[in-house]
Amino acid sequence: MAATDTGSSAGEPPRQPANQASTSTISMDEYTVMAEFIQAQDPPVAIPATFCFVLDRVIAVREFYFNTLLPKQSSANQQPENRHAALLHVLKIVRCILAPGYPDGFATRTKAPDCLEELQDLFANIEIDITSRSSTRSLGSLIPPSPPYNEQVKFEAEIPECIEEDFLAVQLLIGDLQRLRSTVVQTWEGYRRGIFDIVTASLITDAAVGLVRSLEEGCKEHIDKHNGIERMLYFIYHCHCLDHDTRPEHKDRPGDDFNFLMYDVADAIFIIPHCFVKKFLEVQQPGTMTEFRRGVFPEYEPTSDRSTKSGRDKFYEDIIIVLKILPEFVALTTEFEPSPAEDEMTRCVRDMLETRKVTLTMAFATQLYLDIHSELRDQVGAAFFTLSTVASFVRKNIKETLEFHKDLRISTWTAEHEQAMKDLSNNIFTYVLSDPHRVACKNLERRNIPPPYHLLRQHPWACGLWKYYIQIQVHSLSIKLVNAWGSIMSCAHLYSAVLEEELHERKWLDMRLLFALRDAKDFSIFFFGETRRLRSHYAKDFNMALGASAAIFASGCSPRLPANMTRSTRGPRGLEEMAPVMQTFKARYCSNNPRCQLRAQDVRRILEQCALREKTDKERSFPAFFGPSKPAVSSFSMPRRKVCVTSVLAILRNGVQSEILELAFDYLTFHRVCWHLLRSVRDKCYGQLVSRFGPTSVEEESQLPRITGYILAGYTEDTETTVLEDVATVLLGTVESNAGDIVRKVLGEKLGTPVLFQGEPGVEDSLDQTRKDSHF
Secondary structure, eight states, X not given: OOOOOOSSOTTSOOOOOTTOOEEEEEOTHHHHHHHHHHHTOSSOEEOOHHHHHHXXXXXXXXXXXXXXXXXXXXXXXXXXXXXXXXXXXXXXXXXXXXXXXXOTTOOOOOSOOSSHHHHHTTXXXXXXXOOOOTTOXXXXXXXXXXXXXXXXXXXEEOOOOSHHHHHHHHHHHHHHHHHHHHHXXXXXXXXXXXXXXXXXXXXXXXXHHHHHHHHHHHTHHHHHTTTSHHHHHHHHHHHHHHHTTOOTTOOSSTTOSSOGGGHHHHHHTTHHHXXXXXXXXXXXXXXXXXXXXXXXXXXXXXXXXXXXOOHHHHHHHHHHHHHHHXXXXXXXXXXXXXXXXXXXXXXXXXXXXXHOOOOHHHHHXXXXXXXHHHHHGGGXXXXXXXHHXXXXXXXXXXXHHHHHXXXXXXXXXXXXXXXXXXXXXXXXXXXXXXXXXXXHHHHTTOSSOOOTTHHHHTOHHHHHHHHXXXXXXXXXXXXXXHHHHOHHXXXXXXXXXXXXXXXXXXXXXXXXXXXXXXXXXXXXXXXXXXSSOOGGGHHHHHHHHTTBOGGGGGGGOOSSOOTTOOBOTXXXXXXXXXXXXXXXXXXXXXXXXXXXXXXXXXXXXXXXXHHHHHHHHXXXXXXXXXXXXXXXXXTOOOOSOOOOHHHHHHXXXXXXXXXXXXXXXXHHHHHHHHHHXXXXXXXHTXXXXXXXXXXXXXXXXXXXXXXXXXXXXXXXXXXXXXXXXXXXXXXXXXXXXXXXXXXXXXXXXXXXXXXXXXXXTTHHHHHHHHHHTTTO
8 A cells, every 4th residue: 555645754743833833821810911001002992892792791601600500509619719700800800991991882781690591681782882083093903013923822811720610611501502492492383383394493403403512512621520411410400409499309299200390490401301311221221122111101192282281290291202202213223324314313312322321412402302292292293294295206206207208318318317316216215215213123023013104203303304305305306307308498488488479478387486486587597688588589598598609699690500509618508406505404414424513614604605595585576485596606705703603593594494495396397397398389380390490300309499499590580480379379278277387286285385476365364474473
């Protein structure tokens, strides 16, 4: 095996760069010295508003923590020198020293927050008028010129290493988890009310767990000092119990499993799901198969009203849901390797069985699973009905499309393309319709074999991810197919010419919908030139869409397609894949070896696509849910501003939901409709085409889309021809038949994405409901 020269000898560590910066730590004692130096400058230094915000927030967080959790510590945990309190004291002194340089209008908060909600909303609605002062300098002006590169020093602030800092970090982490959970619950409420698609709800839920996994990893150093998250959660819970004048071991009734007076508090810090999963893991030993035993707990009644239940009833409802489903996850993960669209809940169970540890991420995922059931109740199985309908329809659609062209061959649609469609159909059966969970239970010889699709029926979160897996891939393959055959592009040019010539007024709803999705207003994809085109433009625009160079039509040349066509360097026009926000998840959910870690650059890329989507929507003249989504260009960059981790989900949710229709549009069915239309046009116009262009213009069905070029050329050259009137007659027949809006019917009946056009019955009611739900 050839070795690669890395610049160092074998067995030696790689040499550090000569210009690597050294690190210098600024101690807490130096904070006040630096503040006094800044304040002593003449002319005065203007303190940036951002710095003021950050300093106030840091002080508020530490003060809240100091006043709530720390006084509850036992004397055994108190240290002779409380470094946390010392840092808080120093920061307050720094704020006092720098206050004269604060921006005009900035009001420093001196009162500590009374509750966590007040702390979280501390700066939510503050607006400050920052007045510039001509006699002041910026804080950056005090930074000396950079030394030579090989002498650079990296400065870091001293962070106290003490138990207080560890628990502060975990408390803040739990606060982030609470806000992420709130967004997820709100999204599932929107799904239940028909505002969000199941794909949106599932992607948001999975992204939330991915973010928590990254956040927990960032807090790993603090957690590991205390041998895991369990001890820290129970300590925090103990402190809350003392704050409520009770004890963790308090029981309302003999034999109680929990202090039900503290249910809401325990629920907020995720100790309940952690406790459930921990108990299950103790029973689920390696090599054994645990099954839920009926009769131990009361039966779960999904039709009951959870909002009226006591903490005791909610606790037992939660434990029934968790203990009934965990054995099913164990069976699936024991028998099968990870699947491409494996959800984070399943992945957490897989990791837990391997490490024998219950992480905070596992507890969070379990809590989200409980929240989904609490929100959907007896409607929890509706997601599987949607998934199974989509899965069966897509497989049938692929089969019909391949059968439709089985006797036709073109160079742009190869056997590899057909095999890719067959592979997708097979994967849909393997991962969804074959019910792998039930197969696993049979293979493991479980005593009680669950009913068909039991896990998917109880796991709408997974159903949404598999629906995404199917739709994002069939979308990609469909775009390749329609570009290869050219049927939709050809019919779009015929339909546009008929409309321009006002040969009939009936609207082809499916084509109208496609024009809206593809932003046909500026003709950037389908056509060239102005919105209102001249008769002489029809054939030229079509031939240029096929890839002809614009130069060959200069100086009044014939609009016919030349035999030896000079091709444009841009090549033929084709439809592009849409839904760029959802495309960013494709590598995660559609790869055989996906990378599941959600990195900072992944989040940024998603946010850039969401920002671009929002920018594009604002520039359109039609509603956002009909809008196009163009691929991000290299010149676009998201504004350089920090985005709170808990705001990421809301931004992502809006971006994903706005692309549901783009992802769902059924190009395969529409391709077959367009091909049938071209056949009818050929038959109707056969005599005129043969007499003008010869029999070669219509003899090969594989080249059927090219008759559009002949029709438009003939109409351009001969003002007396009736060929376009014949096309209008065929189009009118298509529009008046069921084929005119078959795609729209498929969207509503098969793909769960109903579409209404302005002026149709029910539109105003739908808009009124949307306005009522605008708080989402």
